[in-house]
Amino acid sequence: MNHATPLRRTLTALTTTTLLAGGLLLGQTVTAEPAHAAGKKIVCNVPKMRQQAADLRSKAAQLQRLGATAEARKARGQADALERKAQACIDAEDSAPKPWK
Known part of the structure; x- marks a missing residue:
């Protein structure tokens, strides 16, 4: 019976850790407020x-001319992200149901 005790402790600790981690993740997803439920337009x-x-x-x-290629790439990426976000806003507005139609 001496050999079963360490295994039992290990399995109990592993099970407890898994349940706690799962509970924390579940608790975070349950308590997080969805974006559409915020009530803000x-x-x-x-x-x-x-x-x-x-x-x-x-x-x-300008950064590219100065030789800072990594910073220039980052700035271009941010500009691309803003352009995609603007286009997404336009697309969402175009596809939204119109109350007068």
């Missing part, structure tokens, strides 16, 4: 987003 300022993207692109060009 998402407003996209497309011209402002496009202007920010253009500013980032000009900053990227």
Whole structure:
């Protein structure tokens, strides 16, 4: 029976750890508030987003001229992300059901 005790302790500890970790993950997903339930209307300022993207692109060009390629790549990536977000806002607005139709 001496050989079963360490195995029993190990299995008990492993089971307890797994249950605690699963409970924490489940608790986080249950208590997290979904984006659509927040009650806030998402407003996209497309011209402002496009202007920010253009500013980032000009900053990227300047960084590229100065030889900072990694920073330029990061700025271009941020500009691309802003452009995609602006296009997503436009697409969402176009595909939303219109109350007057």
